[in-house]
Amino acid sequence: MRFKFLISAALPAVLLAGCNSQQGSSASYQPGPQEMAEASDVAAAPENAERYAKNAVSPVHAVAQAPVSTFAVDVDTAAYANVRRFLTQGQMPPKDAVRAEELINYFRYDYPAPGDRGAPFSVTTDVAQTPWNSETRLLRIGLRGYDLGRAQRPPANLVFLVDVSGSMNEPDKLPLVQRALGMVADNMKPGDHVSIVVYAGAAGVVLEPTSSPAEVRAALDDLSAGGSTAGGEGIELAYAMARENFDKEGINRVILASDGDFNVGITDQSQLEQLIERNRDDGITLTVLGFGQGNLNDSMMEAIADKGNGNYAYVDGVDEARKVLDTELSSTLFTIAKDVKVQVEFNPAEVSQYRLIGYENRALTEQDFQNDKVDAGDIGAGHQVTAIYEIVPAGSKGWLPDRHFAANRRPENAGGATGDAKGELAQVRLRYKLPNGDASRLITQPVEASRLRNAPMPSGDLAFAVAVAGFAQKLRGDDLLGDWGYADVKRLAGSQWGFSQQAWWRSEFLRLVDRADAQTRTASVRRAEDRAL
Numbered sequence: 001m002r003f004k005f006l007i008s009a010a011l012p013a014v015l016l017a018g019c020n021s022q023q024g025s026s027a028s029y030q031p032g033p034q035e036m037a038e039a040s041d042v043a044a045a046p047e048n049a050e051r052y053a054k055n056a057v058s059p060v061h062a063v064a065q066a067p068v069s070t071f072a073v074d075v076d077t078a079a080y081a082n083v084r085r086f087l088t089q090g091q092m093p094p095k096d097a098v099r100a101e102e103l104i105n106y107f108r109y110d111y112p113a114p115g116d117r118g119a120p121f122s123v124t125t126d127v128a129q130t131p132w133n134s135e136t137r138l139l140r141i142g143l144r145g146y147d148l149g150r151a152q153r154p155p156a157n158l159v160f161l162v163d164v165s166g167s168m169n170e171p172d173k174l175p176l177v178q179r180a181l182g183m184v185a186d187n188m189k190p191g192d193h194v195s196i197v198v199y200a201g202a203a204g205v206v207l208e209p210t211s212s213p214a215e216v217r218a219a220l221d222d223l224s225a226g227g228s229t230a231g232g233e234g235i236e237l238a239y240a241m242a243r244e245n246f247d248k249e250g251i252n253r254v255i256l257a258s259d260g261d262f263n264v265g266i267t268d269q270s271q272l273e274q275l276i277e278r279n280r281d282d283g284i285t286l287t288v289l290g291f292g293q294g295n296l297n298d299s300m301m302e303a304i305a306d307k308g309n310g311n312y313a314y315v316d317g318v319d320e321a322r323k324v325l326d327t328e329l330s331s332t333l334f335t336i337a338k339d340v341k342v343q344v345e346f347n348p349a350e351v352s353q354y355r356l357i358g359y360e361n362r363a364l365t366e367q368d369f370q371n372d373k374v375d376a377g378d379i380g381a382g383h384q385v386t387a388i389y390e391i392v393p394a395g396s397k398g399w400l401p402d403r404h405f406a407a408n409r410r411p412e413n414a415g416g417a418t419g420d421a422k423g424e425l426a427q428v429r430l431r432y433k434l435p436n437g438d439a440s441r442l443i444t445q446p447v448e449a450s451r452l453r454n455a456p457m458p459s460g461d462l463a464f465a466v467a468v469a470g471f472a473q474k475l476r477g478d479d480l481l482g483d484w485g486y487a488d489v490k491r492l493a494g495s496q497w498g499f500s501q502q503a504w505w506r507s508e509f510l511r512l513v514d515r516a517d518a519q520t521r522t523a524s525v526r527r528a529e530d531r532a533l
Contacts, residue, residue: 078314161255
């Protein structure tokens with residue numbers, strides 16, 4: 001029945017006091033290794049308590065020393081919506097808030113759908129000249145998952161975990177959460193069940209599992225914000241609800257909605273990781289929705305979404321809520337491939353140097369690729385993943401200087417192609433597991449070297465993807481872009497996209513480029529005036 005309030009069991013040994021949200025403070029969060037950013041690696045946005053994991057721009061690699069690049073896929077889009085929020089408000093985003101892959105993957109591209117569901121996604125590669133560097137080329141790798149209509153989606157056991165602490169008492173927080181999750185209620189189908197857990201000073205169940213969209217909406221409408229926060233207790237209770245109503249044939253997911261300004265409640269961060277991973281391994285995934293500003297804990301929310309094999313989206317308005325929880329709901333909820341890894345091996349006969357644009361916090365070691373115990377990103381129905389490498393053709397001027405000692409230099413005859421590498425620029429390898437599988441499957445696709453020599457300038461759909469990548473790197477202060485500026489981004493992106501929803505999002509992108517350009521010019525004028533004083 002609705003509004004049955006349950007106080008979860010106390011955890012005296014591991015719970016910390018909640019934050020005093022009325023004073024605008026947020027609890028200290030000390031993530032663990034790998035995806036969890038160390039506390040010292042978290043940067044705050046100017047004049048507020050927002051927290052972002054530090055990520056240096058991806059480095060340049062010499063193929064002679066590091067011919068293989070490996071990373072986990074990323075389908076999060078939070079960074080794009082967050083960047084939009086800053087620019088719309090007349091501010092440049094903090095550099096660490098800009099994750100290039102999330103800006104690129106916010107948009108859809110013209111990748112073909114997979115021929116059948118035997119392979120859950122298609123693989124597309126193309127090569128183009130680099131707009132900002134005549135000496136380099138761009139290699140794009142695109143994945144597209146198979147589509148799943150609403151009627152085909154399996155039944156869902158969803159638990160909404162809603163932060164109702166005092167810090168959520170803002171128009172762009174709890175009221176927007178209520179509207180956003182109401183869209184999920186509107187998309188419920190027969191067989192779906194939704195329950196709602198809230199957390200503030202204590203955690204409780206305000207809605208037992210129901211298949212009634214009206215009951216879900218009514219429970220959401222009755223929520224109000226106030227009090228301090230005990231997020232860890234809420235997560236435990238949400239997982240307990242998901243386990244209690246586990247559907248072996250369906251989707252089992254916790255959807256956390258918060259500004260991230262909560263005390264996760266567990267002193268030992270490994271306990272939090274183990275909690276999320278244990279439930280992930282048992283088939284309960286975690287989607288994280290970020291809301292609000294001023295105390296947004298982006299670092300923590302991205303990290304726990306990664307641990308939970310889910311996705312992280314930042315909801316800055318009703319339109320974004322509709323995109324994530326209505327238009328793309330099947331992608332958000334239904335996983336078609338898990339632990340998806342990409343590995344690219346470059347042929348030293350054709351490529352001397354390379355760098356991957358974005359994916360800095362998704363990097364894996366070469367041996368991780370074949371290790372099925374190493375967790376990686378998941379792909380939902382209809383999801384797309386795009387990765388762009390900037391590469392230096394053999395014999396062209398690169399970024400790395402010549403080495404002094406002869407033994408450290410690349411031998412002159414190292415460029416001779418031999419064996420199976422002849423005629424190939426690179427080999428692209430992908431590993432993935434089916435949603436209920438434990439053993440990975442391998443897809444291998446060569447990239448012909450002739451495409452490197454005959455590469456055209458980017459055009460059409462590829463040009464837009466490259467424009468977004470360049471825009472992200474520009475916001476991050478990437479000095480390898482040279483004089484390439486925001487006007488060049490806009491020119492490359494073009495404007496002929498028709499009248500679809502994608503066209504609207506792409507048009508909005510052009511407006512954001514204009515805002516970034518204006519902010520940069522204003523800052524430049526101010527610096528000139530300061531120097532004149």
